[in-house]
Amino acid sequence: MNHQLVQRECVADWAVARARVRLQDLTKPRGSMGQLEPLLERLAGITGKVVPRLERPALLLFAADHGVTDEGVSAYGPEVTEEMVVNICMGGAVSSVLAREQGIPITVVDVGVRERVRHPAALVHKVGPGTRNLAVEPAMTRDQAEQAVAIGKDIAEQLIHQGHDILILGEMGIGNTTASSAMCAHLLSCPIEDVLGRGTGINDAALERKASVVKHALALHQPYIQNAWDVLARLGGFEIGALAGACVAASRHGVPVLLDGFITSTAALWAAKVEPTVVDVLLASHVSAEPGHPLTLRALGLTPILDMGMRLGEGSGALMAYPLIRLCCRVMAETATFEDARVTNPHRDPENETLSAHQTPQDAVSTPVAVDFSEAERAAVYKAILARRDIRVFLPDPIPEDVLTRILLAAHHAPSVGYMQPWNFIIIRDRDTLAAIQQIVERERVRAAENYSGIRQAHYLRLKVEGLLQAPVTICVTNDPTRGGPHVLGRNTIPETDLMSTACAIENMWLAARVEGVAMGWVSIYQKADIRRILGIPDHVDPVALLSLGYTPHFPDIPVLERVGWGKRVPLSDIVFEGRWGRRRT
Structure with missing residues (x-):
């Protein structure tokens, strides 16, 4: 019997055992689905997936x-x-x-x-x-x-x-x-x-x-x-x-x-x-x-x-x-377990609880559930993530409305704590409005140079930090911390999760823009009060980001700030810990 066959049999046995445990833990009497339960166990064995x-x-x-x-x-x-x-x-x-x-x-x-x-x-x-x-x-x-x-x-x-x-x-x-x-x-x-x-x-x-x-x-x-x-x-x-x-x-x-x-x-x-x-x-x-x-x-x-x-x-x-x-x-897949549903389990078996993912067969490559993406689709997702760039150089060509709508829809489908969806999107095309914003950004850019000295300051002042007047459209993304009322599910102990949620929407927008061939640049050098005044934003709402969007002649192979020598990406091994702070992952 060859190694691959032995490995497949090990995975099948593991999947069947795990499936049996899950079936016993679903909110139903044991064996109540009759012959459908051994059918599910068989499907787990065939596919190697606990949840086929x-x-x-x-x-x-x-x-x-x-x-x-x-x-x-x-x-x-x-x-x-x-x-x-x-x-x-x-x-x-x-x-x-x-x-x-x-x-x-x-x-x-x-x-x-x-x-x-x-x-x-x-x-x-x-x-x-x-x-x-x-x-x-x-x-x-x-x-x-x-x-x-x-x-x-x-x-x-x-x-x-x-x-x-x-x-x-x-x-x-x-x-x-x-x-x-x-x-x-x-x-x-x-x-x-x-x-x-x-x-x-x-x-x-x-x-x-x-x-x-x-x-x-x-x-x-x-x-x-x-x-x-x-x-x-x-x-x-x-x-x-x-x-x-x-x-x-x-x-x-x-x-x-x-x-x-x-x-x-x-x-x-x-x-x-x-x-x-x-x-x-x-x-x-x-x-x-x-x-x-x-x-x-x-x-x-x-x-x-x-x-x-x-x-x-x-x-x-x-x-x-x-x-x-x-x-x-x-x-x-979708029936709740007794624990998930907070229902008392009348037939809890402590022995079953010892059968966990840690008992996956040695050398066996398996996931407990089916993967929804093909290899090509999965590769496309990672390609978009790794190819995303903060762009400052734009062509004047307009973005088709259907493309812009898809990008905004991607942003709106971001996760948010308590499903509060604290974001709004202000689409800015008016050139006078963009010019007023650009003046504010330029003022703050010069002020920011005071944080550096010597060659570092000169280097900073040479950087192009925005493309507000070149991009055909800029979107102001706002964050409303009051949305969802005074008590938002999951936000009681970490109030800034509303801002985290809006950041997720921005990242969704960025990835969607990249796969559409649209460049995006995040402008963050401004005073919020100035942007509120220009765009008529209420005082309790934060203008989190100005995002310039448009087509670009070139997407760099590496991030622009790395290319111009401003910084380098930190090695993954330096920032991942195991179990507690400072303990390197082995």
């Missing part, structure tokens, strides 16, 4: 024809496969409706439909124009079987790399319950009568003929089957192989696979024979009316979420079950 979040599902549907339909084993003719694939693509099938109503994208892949699929949405990766008749010869060659599995892996990989966090599997192929029954009977070593069902709803005579065909096929191929690949090649279907490949790909990434009915479960059973870790990511959406389905799920160790007698295929049962999975994840 599965919000980006994708339906992956493979379609192919089967030569065995020549034996009259289905109530429908082989032409129906192509017709139904078109129906799915056009949005008229049951699965189409269920997916559309939930905003779930469908990827339809033709891996072996006999005719050309008459819809551009179907991806064409034909292994062949349907399998051969398994009642008289192998359904496919070994090479074709491997090709079908590889196609399933590749498509699943693409969806996973696009950020989909759960794969819903579906299929379409007239005759595929016959192929699945034959595979299932061999893989489970059970009589064909135990697994054979009516498929598309055949009558008694057709069911008897179907049983005879499968028995004959098993007798024909049994002597030549040496391994799992022989089972797929001789008895299976192109879409079954592709489904199995998707299961294998998902297992390698720790992505849950929500199985639909008998055919998808048979494909998963075969995949688990080839790669046993596949079982670890499987979820059973429902149990169908096909007799082989519950046997397959039992062999995989899966408990179905729903039991509604469905036997439709197309991923329909899985699409019915997915909302329940999503809701369970929301319950796990």
